[in-house]
Amino acid sequence: xxxxxxxxxxxxxxxxxxxxxxxxxxxxxxxxxxxxxxxxxxxxxxxxxxxxxxxxxxxxxxxxxxxxxxxxxxxxxxxxxxxxxxxxxxxxxxxxxxxxxxxxxxxxxxxxxxxxxxxx
Numbered sequence: 001x002x003x004x005x006x007x008x009x010x011x012x013x014x015x016x017x018x019x020x021x022x023x024x025x026x027x028x029x030x031x032x033x034x035x036x037x038x039x040x041x042x043x044x045x046x047x048x049x050x051x052x053x054x055x056x057x058x059x060x061x062x063x064x065x066x067x068x069x070x071x072x073x074x075x076x077x078x079x080x081x082x083x084x085x086x087x088x089x090x091x092x093x094x095x096x097x098x099x100x101x102x103x104x105x106x107x108x109x110x111x112x113x114x115x116x117x118x119x120x
Contacts, residue, residue, distance in 0.1 A: 001025040002047035002119050007037040007063065008081070009055040013104070017050060017081065020108040021115070034058025038066050045072050048119055050111075053082040053089065061089075061096045068097035077118035081106060 004026050006017045018028040029046070031037035033055040041049065049067065053060040060080055067073040077099040082089075085103045093101060099118050102111060 001027065002115070003027045003029070003044075004115070005029050005031060005037060005041060005046040005049045005051075007031045007034065007049065007051035007055070007060065009033050009052065013052070013081075017106075017111070020111055023108075024112050024115075026115070034060065034063035034066075037063055041067060041073065042070070046076065048077045048079065048115060049073075050079045050081050050115075053080055053084045053093070061092050064093065064096040064098050077115075079114065079118065081111070 004021055006014055006028055008014045009032055014030045018030060021028045029040060031040050035057040051060040051063055064078050067078060078097060080093050080098050080101045083104045090101050100114055102114060
C-alpha cells in the first residue's frame with residue numbers, strides 16, 4: 001500500500017479523504033495547507049499527494065509547482081481534489097504538473113480507483 005499526503009484546509013475533508021484511503025490500507029499523513037504540505041514532503045517521501053486548490057498560505061497550484069521542482073517529486077502522482085471544475089483552473093493545474101483532477105464532492109470509489117491507477 002502507498003503512503004499518501006492529503007492536503008486540505010478543511011478538517012472535515014481531510015478526515016473524509018483519510019478515512020477513505022486508510023480503509024483501503026494506505027498510510028495517510030495530513031497537511032493543513034500548501035506550506036505545511038511542502039514541509040512534510042521535504043521531510044518524508046510520499047507515494048502520492050492529494051491536494052485541494054483553494055487554501056491559505058500556499059494554494060494547491062503553487063504547491064504542485066514547488067513539489068515538481070523537487071527531484072524526489074518529479075514523477076510522483078500529484079492529484080487535485082477540489083470544488084474547482086473550470087477549464088482554466090484545470091489547465092493551470094496541468095501546467096503546474098498535476099497528474100489528475102477530481103471534483104468535490106468526491107466518490108470514495110472514484111478516489112480509490114484514481115489512486116490505484118496513478119500509483120500502479
